[in-house]
Amino acid sequence: MNASSRIPGFYKLDPESRFLKLLEFSGLPAEQLRPLQGTDVRMASIADRMIENAVGTFSIPLGVAANFLVNGIDYLVPMATEEPSVVAAASNAALIAREKGGFHTSGTDPVMIAQVQILDVADPHGARLRLLEARDELLALANAQDPLLVQLGGGARGIEVRLLESGDFRSVVLHLQVDVRDAMGANAVNTMAEALAPRIAAIARGRSLLRILSNKADLRLVRARAVFDAEKLGGPEVVDGIVDASRFAAADPYRAATHNKGIMNGISAVVLATGNDTRAIEAGAHCHACREGRYTPLSYFEKDADGNLVGTIELPLALGLVGGATKTHPAAQAAVKLLAVKSAVQLAEVTAAVGLAQNMAALRALATEGIQRGHMSLHARNVAAAAGAAESEIGALVQRLVADGHVRLDRAQQLLAEIRAESKSSPK
Incomplete structure (x- = not known):
């Protein structure tokens, strides 16, 4: 019978306790799952603050x-x-x-776009103009959500209103353009979009649905x-x-x-x-x-x-x-x-x-020379390690793999066996 992935209160546990639950679920010995915890014990508490259900960290070179x-x-x-x-x-x-x-290099100001989608609008073209007429009011309301950003020289800069149609589906979409200064900007623009949505819906005479940034950051x-x-x-x-x-x-x-x-x-x-x-x-x-x-x-x-x-x-x-x-x-x-x-x-x-x-x-x-030749020697080190070569064997195995021209796991295993056989037969 398979163990259940339904673990009540899993999210309330600390990372080490969650790890113990993984052992119970998998039935594997601790040494096989231990790499999931990472090698830096100090990072466990940081990871637990950054994401949900953290058990450890995953290292990238x-x-x-x-x-x-x-x-x-x-x-x-x-x-x-x-x-x-x-x-x-x-x-x-x-x-x-x-x-x-x-x-x-050169670039534009760090302006992000927040989208507010309005549905059930009877007169989309009229709504578009009403929203554009309310530009100053909407910008002031947006900037009231983040006075610190405004103080730092950023804030809402402009609006654009688009009409989208696809078959029977129609929506009015307002783009709020926000200079987010040194932030990526998601939190700032999302907060503004959510605050503006009721007023935008009232002006357009419809109902708001999505109100979130766009990752099409073409400004x-x-x-x-x-x-x-x-x-x-x-x-x-x-x-x-x-x-x-x-x-x-x-x-x-x-x-x-x-x-x-x-x-x-x-x-x-x-x-x-x-x-x-x-x-x-x-x-x-x-x-x-x-x-x-x-x-x-x-x-x-x-x-x-x-x-x-x-x-x-x-x-x-x-x-x-x-x-x-x-x-x-x-x-x-x-x-x-x-x-x-x-x-x-x-x-x-x-x-x-x-x-x-x-x-x-x-x-x-x-x-x-083609992409493989320059890539090959570096890739060969990974393949050599995957084949089970010890640190003292990797250099020789990499040389043979590159010279052989076939940097594959099966070939690495064959060559590693040859290296070990030669080592055993050579006089001490």
Whole structure:
């Protein structure tokens, strides 16, 4: 008979007591589930404050990308990722970009959108104009919800009213545009949206339903550009190959999806390391890629008049320095201190530069040796460990795997058996 997952009061328990319940449920020995608790005992109480039903923490490798020069400022960039070669690739691309001045960025103000949906409106066009006429009243009511944000220079800035129709379904949707300063902004805009909903419904003469932020943060854009020296890249043929790969992504959504995944390899790693919301950033980025009605790349690469490679990127990045895990997770706090950024906009600019660097490095590999060769030696270490190699055996096994050209678990197990047989037969 299977144990029941219905555990009354589970949420009231402390992390250690919850772990004991896992042992009861699974019937497994403690040593098999112990890794779920993590290795840092101090993090258990922090995790219990951050999420529900916490039993421990899950560690992700955190590396530091070097060589980044963004708007004339040097950065060492923390990146949390499980994927081999990402940190090394970004660092190498940043080194090449330094030859021509590094990365240059710009962006918009940190404006987020809150949506208030109104249903059962008899005259949607009339309601739209009534709401626009009430702009000043609605902005004042929104700003009354967060006087501190207003004091810091932020607050509600404007409204937009959209009419949506799909078959018999019609709704009036008001967008409240809010400058959230150094916050990601979800809490601020959600509070405003909920406070405004009754008044908006009254003006529109309907009923409110959803009142929440949108992760399509297309008013909060960040741009980065860099010039990569042709000779440092490997010559004119490499530049042409990267440009052709970029054109491929612009023409084909199948390629664009993988192109943008390469960008997010860099961006999501910085977002996670700084305690920001990776899901919100990824949703906003991929939605932005569809802004023209089809899925397109977020970056482009061209050849300038001197034959060098020019890379550009533009995407929404709703990052924060206050609130959320950025202020509660010790590693995220340390990552932000290492970056020494003074604003959420500055953090977003550095993050965009990392995305462009990672993207260029991936395209360079694709256009020359292929993605696997540079990835192989790093990946081989993971495969060697998974095959059961001891620390003293990993180096030799990695060498054989890379030379063999088949970095697979079954092949690693075969080669490890050969290494151990050779070790036993060799004279002491």
